[in-house]
Amino acid sequence: MSKTVRVVENILSANDRIAARNRGLLDKSKVVAVNIMASPGAGKTSTILATFERLKQDGIRLGIIEGDLASSIDADKAIAQGIPAVQINTGCCCHLESHEMQEALDQMPLDEIDLLVVENVGNLVCPTWWNLGEHLRVLIASVPEGDDKPYKYPVMYKGVDAVIINKTDLLPYIDFNMDYFKEGVEILNPGLVTFPISAKTGEGMDAWVEWLKTAIAETHEAGTPASAD
Numbered sequence: 346m347s348k349t350v351r352v353v354e355n356i357l358s359a360n361d362r363i364a365a366r367n368r369g370l371l372d373k374s375k376v377v378a379v380n381i382m383a384s385p386g387a388g389k390t391s392t393i394l395a396t397f398e399r400l401k402q403d404g405i406r407l408g409i410i411e412g413d414l415a416s417s418i419d420a421d422k423a424i425a426q427g428i429p430a431v432q433i434n435t436g437c438c439c440h441l442e443s444h445e446m447q448e449a450l451d452q453m454p455l456d457e458i459d460l461l462v463v464e465n466v467g468n469l470v471c472p473t474w475w476n477l478g479e480h481l482r483v484l485i486a487s488v489p490e491g492d493d494k495p496y497k498y499p500v501m502y503k504g505v506d507a508v509i510i511n512k513t514d515l516l517p518y519i520d521f522n523m524d525y526f527k528e529g530v531e532i533l534n535p536g537l538v539t540f541p542i543s544a545k546t547g548e549g550m551d552a553w554v555e556w557l558k559t560a561i562a563e564t565h566e567a568g569t570p571a572s573a574d
């Protein structure tokens with residue numbers, strides 16, 4: 346095995362160790378964490394905020410960790426909605442790592458949160474390699490990016506629990522074959538659930554939010570031994 350490969354493996358296993366600690370802290374605090382990944386501009390922030398509006402009505406207590414190369418623009422939007430938010434600026438790094446998640450968790454009021462959303466750095470290449478300790482991973486694709494993205498970025502599609510296809514309000518204006526897109530997803534990740542939505546109009550949001558609520562409840566059940574209650 347070459348030296349370079351060993352160094353990369355060591356970095357990833359160090360990342361996994363901190364991720365396991367993060368998961369332990371989340372489980373202890375009964376917080377479900379969802380890692381949201383997508384290319385820049387797919388609509389991560391818009392989808393998250395539209396989702397939060399709905400979850401708030403169900404009394405679900407929310408928090409968000411925002412990963413960006415620079416700026417606090419997205420965290421400021423969440424704070425304006427009254428959501429506890431921590432911004433991580435990665436400088437020139439193209440993904441979030443578990444030690445950054447750990448630092449953000451230290452600043453979060455975990456006892457007052459049921460669902461913690463992590464908006465990862467906009468990038469379709471590597472974020473799924475980096476375990477943060479999250480329970481669920483969701484990839485957001487969007488109509489203007491094109492229907493061939495599962496075929497071109499297979500690693501991302503293999504590493505997630507659900508795919509959102511955002512900006513369906515633009516379907517009349519853009520050549521996007523939904524069947525072709527979904528076939529690509531099915532080849533890579535058989536049975537993976539997909540949610541066509543428009544964060545702008547609200548179309549499709551109900552099905553996505555229902556899935557998320559069920560996933561939160563199931564994660565809570567799995568993470569809580571029967572004797573603890």
Ligand SMILES: Nc1nc2c(ncn2[C@@H]2O[C@H](COP(=O)(O)OP(=O)(O)O)[C@@H](O)[C@H]2O)c(=O)[nH]1
Nearest residue numbers: 385386387388389390391511512514543544545
């Ligand atoms: N037409 C349309 N535009 C959207 C939708 N969702 C987000 N956008 C726009 O796409 C751009 C990027 O959105 P943003 O949420 O910041 O994406 P992010 O970079 O992935 O967080 C903004 O101009 C949004 O207004 C949608 O469902 N339909």
Ligand SMILES: [Mg+2]
Nearest residue numbers: 389390419464
């Ligand atoms: Mg954003």
Ligand SMILES: [Zn+2]
Nearest residue numbers: 439440471472
């Ligand atoms: Zn990266």
